Amino acid sequence: MSDQPGAGGPAPFDCGVRGLCPRCAAPTLFRSPVAFADRCRTCGLDFGAFNVGDGPAAFLTLGIGTIITILAIWLELAVSPPWWLHVLLWVPLTIVGVVGSLRIAKGMLIALEYKRGAHEGRIDPRP
Template structure:
């Protein structure tokens, strides 16, 4: 499904693939992110304004809890089976937590922005029958 502003050849790529690539929801260029998890203000290729979308901080808290539960479970299993020294736990789990949270946060934020664009979700806007 394309919108009025989409080029005629632009077919939406699968959501998780687009989010992992950081693809603009309009032109599919890899322009959503200006940093590891910071959005760019607009697409450098087609000019889509990313600031109109409100992804918020929900993914950060949710993903931190999920990743934390997985890491704690893995750390407990390792401790009960192998009994490594404490310094090994610190060296192993600290970078793994950071990488897992940052990677999943980038994916979740990208997916939410793309979904907002595809579903024409706008904050504080009431749609009437002519908008549908």
């Protein structure tokens, strides 16, 4: 793998799903289910230099919340189970869905930032 962004490396989807470093493909991207490691233990790539932000969290929470709500309403109208069954079913599914998809989305975004060489914009000091 090359040191330069955009030169090979693992696919962004693999970075998200398997937690691979976008430079060396070592599984060192995450230190917890959704928190990035400070840097790659294998090649030293500084993950803190990338800015993924909180956009994926809001988007995924709304999307998954919509799907879970539709399924819960459908189940209620079709079977009318007790309220505690809804709690036992939908709360864990929501948590797993959001955390799992957030990990994939954040991993893909950091890989795409690395691959494209994205960085914060700078104001040109020239007049």
